[in-house]
């Protein structure tokens with residue numbers, strides 16, 4: 001008899017303990033918290049490594065038939081710099097003229113493969129040194 005009471009009591013205690021276990025907070029995230037940072041990073045095409053946007057098909061069509069897209073993704077240049085590389089390929093490497101598409105292609109190249117900022121901070125502007 002006593003044993004049964006003990007078993008029932010411990011059952012009640014266990015069930016109560018389980019029920020009290022705290023659930024992880026289920027407060028919904030605000031819209032800001034729920035927006036992943038990765039949305040700001042442009043999507044990259046796996047096969048070529050090129051950034052995918054509306055100009056991407058043009059880049060595939062005009063820039064990847066002679067050489068790897070790596071030549072693009074590993075380079076950094078201003079819009080003018082890209083224009084002169086294209087001029088050079090057109091003058092010496094048999095690259096065709098793009099006509100109307102050239103500004104769009106240059107915008108793409110300058111936007112995603114423009115010069116990157118230096119990783120180092122600026123030197124400190126020291127007005128006066130301590131006397132040691």
Ligand code: HEC
Pocket residue numbers: 062063064065066067071072075085086089093094095096105109
């Ligand atoms: C008709 C063939 C052809 C096409 C199409 C072509 N290129 Fe090139 N490109 C070349 C050749 C050839 C080289 C020199 C490759 C080498 O040095 O190994 C080159 C070199 C480059 C380089 C390296 C330049 C340097 O100074 O090191 C870049 C960057 C480049 N191309 C970007 C592009 C871009 C952007 C496009 C599209 C707008 C493009 N290429 C389309 C033929 C082409």
